Structure formats: C-alpha cells, structure tokens
Amino acid sequence: MNASLSWIKAYVPGLDVTNQEFRDAMTLSGTKVENYDAFDKNLENIVIGQIKEIAPHPDADKLVICQVDVGSETVQIVTGAHNMKVGDKVPTVLDGGKVAGGHDGSPMPEEGIKIKKGKLRGIDSYGMMCSIEELGTTKEMYPDAAEDGLYILPEDAPVGEDAVEYLGLHDANFEFEITSNRVDCYSVLGIAREAAATFGKEFHDVDPKVTKESGDIRDYLEVEVADPDLCPRYIARMVKNIHIAPSPKWLQRRLASNGIRPINNVVDITNYVMEEYGQPMHAFNYDAIAGKKIVVKRANDGDTFQTLDGQVRNLDKDILMICDAEKPIGIAGIMGGEDSKITDDVQTLVFEAATFDGTNNRLSSKRLGLRTDASGKFEKGLDPENALPAIERACQLIEELGAGEVVGGMIDIYPNPVQPKQIPFNADQINEFLGTDIPKEKQLEYFPPLGIEYDEKTEMLTIPTFRQDLLREADIAEEVARFYGYANIPSTLPSNAEAHGGLSYGFVINNKVKEIVKAYGFSESMTYSFESPKVFDKLQLSEEDELRKAIVISNPLGEDFSIMRTSLLNGLLTSLSTNYNRRNKTAALFELGNIYIPEELPLTKLPDERMTLALGFYGEGDFFTMKGVVEEILDGMGLKGLREYSADELKPFLHPGRQATVLQNKKPVGYLGEVHPVTAKNYGIGTKVYIACLDVKLLGELARFDKKFTEIPKFPAVNRDLSLVMTKDVSAGLVESIISKNAGRIMEHLELFDVYEGDRIAEGLKSLAFTISFRAKDHTLSDDEISPVMEKIVSKLKEKDIDLRS
Amino acid sequence: MREKLEKIREEALGKIRSVDSMDALNDLRVAFLGKKGQLTDVLKSMKDVAPEDRPKIGQMVNDTRKELEECFDSMKKTMEEALINEKLKKEVIDVTLPGTRRVLGHEHPCNLILKEVEDIFIGMGYEVVSGPEIEYDHYNFEALNIPANHPAKDEQDTFYINSEILLRTQTSSVQIREMEKGVLPIRMIAPGRVFRADEVDATHSPSFHQIEGLVVDKGITFADLKGTLDEFCKLFFGKDVRTKFRPHHFPFTEPSAEVDVSCFKCGGKGCRFCKGEGWIEILGCGMVHPHVLEMVGIDPNEYTGFAFGVGLERLTLLKYEIDDMRLLYENDLRFLKQF
Incomplete structure (x- = not known):
C-alpha cells in the first residue's frame, strides 16, 4: 500500500512531522513503512523565475541567453531549451543549488546534480531553468508540464518564491507493509486513521455528500442479487449527462503518486475512491445494460466471457458474475466486460460499490488466472459498511469535477447489515496480560482516534465495522500496547523456579553419534528432504525395492523435488560427487536426518520419520575403515551382545562382494559397503566410495548408557x-x-x-x-x-x- | 707402603682424566678397584705392614678408594652427559616443519548455531523437543488459528501430500503438539526442518530450519516475552546489542511482534551489512492467541503464554557472514571446514 504524506495529511491536518519521524513512529505503532521516496530529495535552492529577455548566443546556434528575474535579482542563464518565451515563469535553480536528475529522464544520481555558475560557450550562466525531469518527478504527476523542455509554470506563479514548495514537492511517497488482518489499512483513510492515533492528532473523515440530484434511479434501473451468500452488499448509483474530460491536476497528482496512471475523470474517480476508501468501484455504461437490469449471480460451467482487456475467460459455477437481463457484463469483483466499459462517448453510467465473499473471490481469481487491483482488495473480505460512503464519495467527486449529473437515490441490496462488535474493557486485565501499569484513562485515550467507542456504564467497547481484526480482549490489549509503545513495555523474565531445561532423548542420541563420526573425520552435510524419483534408477533399485515406496508431493517445485526421501544415500552421494568434481582429493561426509517411511500409500496417516545416519567417504581408507567407524558407533551406543555382519542380503547400489548388513542381536541396524561402480558412475564419482547407513532411531531404542566400573586386572594375561x-x-x-x-x-x-x-x-x-x-x-x-x-x-x-x- | 699408595692414586687419577671412552673407563675401574685391581692388591699386602701401622694404612687405602671411586663416578657422569649431548645434537629437527594433524570432522554451520541457541535456552530452563516434519493440516494451520481458505495459507506456499497431510511450513505445529500433551507449565524450544514452495536462490530455499519457542504458564506477560527475547539476542549476538519490538500480525499470536536487533556490525549507525538501516530483522513472536489455547483445552483466563520463531539459516548467514544460502546445502568441504 502506498500513500503520499500530503494525502494522509489531508485527513490529519495537525500532522507535522519529518519523513523519517513519520516512518519510525508508524513502524513502531504497527503500520510498517518499508520505504519512502522524498520528492524533494536533492532539490535545493530552486525558485520561481520569470524570463525577462531572451537573446541568441553569439557562438552557439542551439543555446540562448536569458535574463531571469528570480525575485531578489535578475540572473543571466544560458539554456538549450526552446519552449519558452519572454514572460514565462519557470522553476529556476540558482548557483550552488541542486536538481534531482538530468532532463533526458535517465536514472537519477543518488546525490543529485549540483548546479554552479559557469560559462557555456564563453557566456556566464548563473543557474539553470528546470524541466520536470530535472525536478525528479514526472509528467504524470504534473500533467501541465511540457513534453520536452522547461516546465512552464502557470501565469500566477509568484516570482522569487520557493518553487519546490509551490509545486508541492515537499512531500514523500510512503510504501507500507500492511498485515493481512488489517484490511482497513489498504486505504489512504485507514492509514490516516492510524497516523492520527499514532501521533495523537485529530482524524478528519471525508463525510461525502452530493448536493444536487435529479430523478430517481429506480426509474432507470433494477438490481437483483441472486446469490447473496457471495455478495453481502450491492449498491448502485447513477450519473447521467456524462462529460468525459481529464481530471483536475490535484486528483491526477494523487493517483500518479500512488502509481496509478490518470485516464479520464470517470475512471480516475473510481480509482481515487479505491485508493482513498479501499473500496473497489466499477462503472458500467448504462446504455449497454440490456433490460436495464443488473443481476448478480453465479456463472454456469462452460460459460465464457470477454473481459475489458479483450481476453475471453472460461467460467464455472463458482464464479460470481454481474449480468444484465440477457448476459454477463462483468466478473464480480475481478474485471468488467468489454461491452459495458466506459468509453469517451458514454452518456449515462452506473456506479457499483459492492462487497463480495473474499474467499470465493480469491479462489475465482486464482482459477481464472486473473488478479486485478480490485480482486486484490475484495479477496481480503471488505467491510460492507464502507461501500456506502465510497459510492457517495464517487458521486460527490462527479459533481465536484463537473463530470455529470448525479441521479437521485440509490439501490442498496444489503439483507444482513453488519453489526458493530462489543468487547468488554478491563484496564487491569490488560495490564496484567502485558506486564504493564498503564492507567485506565491513558488506555482509553487510544480508542477515539481508532473509531472505538467506550461506554463507561457497561464497560464495553464498540468496535467500528472496518476493524474486522478486533474480536476479543487480547486484540484490545494489542491496541493498547501498540499506542503505549512496545518499547515502553518493561522487559522481565518469567520466574525460573520450576524450569529445568535439557535436550530430549533423540537430540542426546544424535549428539553422541555426531561426536563419534566427527572424531573419525567425517564432516556434516545437509541435503533436502525431497528428491527426484530418478534417484531410484541411479541407485539401481529393482522395481520392487522397498526404497521406491516413497511419499509423493502433490504440488512439488519440480520433479527434482517431488518425493520424500526413503534413504539418505542420494543426498550423500550427490554431496560426495560435488566434492569429487570440484577436485577435493578426499572427502568424508555424514548426514543425520529423517527418512520418511509410509505405512501405506497413498498416505492415510503420518509416516514413520526415522532419524538416520549416512556416512560416506572417498580418497583414503577401505571397507574396514568404514566398518571401524560403525563398530565405534555401536560401542558408543553401549550395544552389547551378538553383533554380526551378514552378506546374505545384497543392496543393488553396493559392490556385491564388499557389503554387509549390520545385525545387533539378530536385528538389522544398518548396512555398509563399497558403492557399486555403476552407481558411483551414475553420480559422476570416478573412484571408490564407501558408505554406511545406520538406523539411529533404532539405535536410540537399543542404546544402554548405564556404565559400571570393571576392576582393572591385577594378574597378567x-x-x-x-x-x-x-x-x-x-x-x-x-x-x-x-x-x-x-x-x-x-x-x-x-x-x-x-x-x-x-x-x-x-x-x-x-x-x-x-x-x-x-x-x-x-x-x-x-x-x-x-x-x-x-x-x-x-x-x-x-x-x-x-x-x-x- | 704410603709411597706405593700415592703412586697408585696418581697413576689412577692421571689415567681417569685422560680416558677417552666409557669402555676404557670401565677397564680402568677394574684395573684399580676390581677384585684383582691394584688397590685390592695393596689391601692384600696389609699382612706385611706392622700391626700398629695397619689401622692408619687401612684408613689411607679406604680414603684412596673413596677418592678414586668418586673420580670414576664423576668421570662417568661427565662422559654420559657428553654422550647424550652428542646424541641430542644429532637429533635436531626443523620445528618450523608442519605439524601432523588428524582429520577431525566439522559440524554443519547451521547446527553449530543451533547448539548456541539451544545452550542459551537450556540455560533459561527450556526443553529441546521435536515434532513431525510431515504433518497434518490441523497442526500446521487449523489449530494455529489459520482455518481453511485463510489467505495466510496461500501466503505460505505449502507443499501438500494430500488434502490433510502436508510438509509443515512452520515449527509452530510443535507448539500445538506440546500443548496437547496437557502437561503445564511448558517451556520448550523446537528446532526443525520446514518447507515452503520457494524457488532456490541466494536468500530462499524450499527446505530450511526454524526454531520455535513456547512458554505457557500462569501469569506469563508480554513483558516476559520482551525480556526473554532481549536476553536471547544479547547472549547470541553480544551484550551491547539492542532489540526493537515492532507490532506485527501472526494468526496464532496476539499481540504479535517482529523483533529487530541493532546491527552488530556497525552498532546501529547503518552500514552495508544492515543495508544502512542500523537494524536487522531477526524473528517473529507474540502472546499465544487465546483461541489457540482454547482449541487445545487450555483456559486462557488461567494460563497465558508466549511463542516465537526464528530462522536458523538466517541466524547462520548473519553470524558467519555467509552471503549465499545455497552454500549451506552444497556440502563442499572447503566450505564446511571453515566452521
């Protein structure tokens, strides 16, 4: 969400802060400012000058010499611009001043451009007259600026005054990060309300009113909401005798500062209201509405519709449509139709301000692959109460801008009006919860700017409908905490009396295993838990191999990340291969991580996540080096009794004559061996690789750490x-x-x-x-x-x- | 007799002093002090001495023997020392040659950082626990106040196995599993893998690690949350580090906050490391949402709690100044050996 400080100040006139102060305070009260762009950055010593004289340059055809009245004096400025005449007023930067960039619109230097007096082809020049680009802004923000050349200011511009001030460039555009619970803050009014509360200033709401209306909308139009579950409120108002024209400069500038390109008064009004109220508006060409009736209803499976971007969209029965008596004219809350869009010759229009079910809108938008500014707002689930002032505001602007005549009355289909919530207020409980000691009176001060009302008698707070995030006491505690300031809340530690920390058993086992393998020179690797089904072939597994029974991710990033590993081997061999191919002479790696063994596929319950150790090395050592490490681990786990190395069951990825299953008291706990040369080759390793895999979860179950002293022998062996x-x-x-x-x-x-x-x-x-x-x-x-x-x-x-x- | 003794003495001393090998010295000892040696001969001829002179001569013989023995011993010692010194001289080595080292394994940088974090919280009385990585939707979302169709579900770009089972997107699921056990109070951290559908780049990975923290007890306050995380940041990043708590939103905490630490590189003045901000975002936290407590059967009027989550990779990259997350999963030993 973006908004310029001047726009916010329009609702909080008392706000008097620097950009940085505004940024810091808003961030600390919960409306995080990601960034701001100061329009007057690098604009220094620029005044309004009036050209008194223009003379040719004796040595340069393309340059002229101007005498410019800058209030206190008249200075000589040589320029290459040609779009000015004597008497014109222009922003003029004086000797020692600064402009934001060059006039060619190339990227602006970080530090701006310093303007100093100098000679241009031998003639003294004491400053520079500026184009819109040199002022660091755009023609969209200042539509009256020349396409090319100096920015000629209006005739009534006061000579000698600060041009930056005059142009309203002592302003900045702020980019806010709005959290998903604060739907109301996706609007300039919402941000302004937060600003008022943050700085303790008064908030001035818009309170739009239309002064002159003619006729009655009911004589023109009928509206039916056939699927009210998806459309809690639908308001229509009408405007006739439309006069399409460019919007006034102030409106264009506000839209432009929010990154919206001004188009014409009607389109600009709908966009403006969307930014100001956070309520998307739509305007239909009344003459394109068949049967003079609007019906809000679900589409049918298989329907198609051409949106106003010219694309034909496939519809289904869960997509809500705005229709006329015969056909769809728009996809509700997403995009209007080609046929009913506002054109330059439109005579009469219908404004729509509605609210649609957020979830349905989001899912529809996803299925259609069409996300618009409007759907981006509707999907959050808007406050139906906001639709009314928004449509009033649009009509007020129509009147103000002389864009048409507002038809009297409105059609408002709103069967279940939203009721403001009531939440009990208990200052002591809030203090207890926050660990603070904020007086009740002080807590209550935070509520009025937020639109929250307190009833002393019932000790209840009435929450405005736009604050859909405030549901219970904890939410109120957060409001108090935000405006009291998180920084002012003390820092304490919970009392420690009963707490005894420590590692749970699994972590203890992991650490023991790690200690041993690290001592044997193995370094720890870390690989992804998901891999490609192709690894089974690389490991030469037969079609029936148990390891192939892997859990499949239904929406993976790609085939390479599509199944959950049933062995750590692929990751280990891949890491060894990386080292081998980067010419590391030797490598010894281990990974300790989960493998995922499903009880049955497709999965109906959570799989067995088995903590597993995989070890591997190449370069120095042989089968027995690896066997030594395995022995050490099993000893380290305190495993006693029969330990066997069986070559009965062969793993296809290991050398058939150099592998063994490790059995502890007849129970298999892992295996080790030399990697089969074909498997090694599949991983791009051209040397002997030895690996071992141990079931650490099982080792943990078998482990015994009850050590008892044995007497040191007194008699010789x-x-x-x-x-x-x-x-x-x-x-x-x-x-x-x-x-x-x-x-x-x-x-x-x-x-x-x-x-x-x-x-x-x-x-x-x-x-x-x-x-x-x-x-x-x-x-x-x-x-x-x-x-x-x-x-x-x-x-x-x-x-x-x-x-x-x- | 006296002259004879004196002569033997002189001869012996002279020979001892000029002896040139240990063997020669031993021969000399035998020649003078041995059973058939010259001094023994003198003793044997005592019978020829007048009885009144015997004690005196006897004494003289003993004195001479003692003197010669001492002389032999001292010469032996000198010769031994010389021998050892000569041997040592031959054994001189170049101590600037490299030491012989055994190859020790290195733990993964992420796990080194995890150990630091674990140690801090264990010291504060936290138990380190874990939960499943493949998880029910219920534990990952529903029970954390993120019901079906909640936009936050989309934001997290979840990998699904089926409609009910997914790869957990946050270790917060372990909060629910611990609270469900019904044993209060709780003071735990839960490190573990989490998964989100982010394409791999320098700052993103579809698989990474979080460390979840949860405290539930009677009378736990937001101030306790602040104090705990402030303490953690100071212990982890350095005692001069300051923390900043900013209001934020998480569905399962209320109030919620994000925590920044003052840049430990520039002390907060702003540098390239902190992108000129002076602050570095480190973790998310908040008071356990009362509805979350209610859903696991804990009465929010009796018990309160706080929770936090921090990215392990983020801590690792920051602390070791690693500029590309992909290095953590390549497992190049030239990287791993640095830690």
Missing part, C-alpha cells in the same frame, strides 16, 4: 597365538565365533592380527592368525589351565576343516 589354514570361502567371522564359543570364560580378548593368501600356502587356501588372550581375575593362569582349552579350540576348528598352519 597369557597370550596364545593361533595360525590357521582354511579354504578361502571360510569367513573370519566363522573362525572367530568357533574360537569364542570354545574358549570358555577365561578368554578375555581375541584379535585377528594377520590375513595371508599367497605363494607360501597352497592354492585356494588362506591363513588367518589370531592372538587369544586368557586371563583369570584372581591368579596367573598356568599352562595346565590353558592347554586343554587350546586343544578344544583346535579340535573344534578341525571339524570345520580349519587346520593349524604348519
């Missing part, structure tokens, strides 16, 4: 090495499990220290060498105790064709 030979297909895990199972309680630790395949043993065989540590708590173990155990282990291994290496 006895180590026995065992070098074994077996066929290559026997896994170390199997050997370990046989040893562990048969070593009994005295085995403390088992460590694989060598794996050998090569010349020194037979083809097809491999050798594994272990150190077994035995220890007893209360004595040093003797050979007699250990030997039988070793024998048992060796014999059990032998049963599986695992022999001692000779």
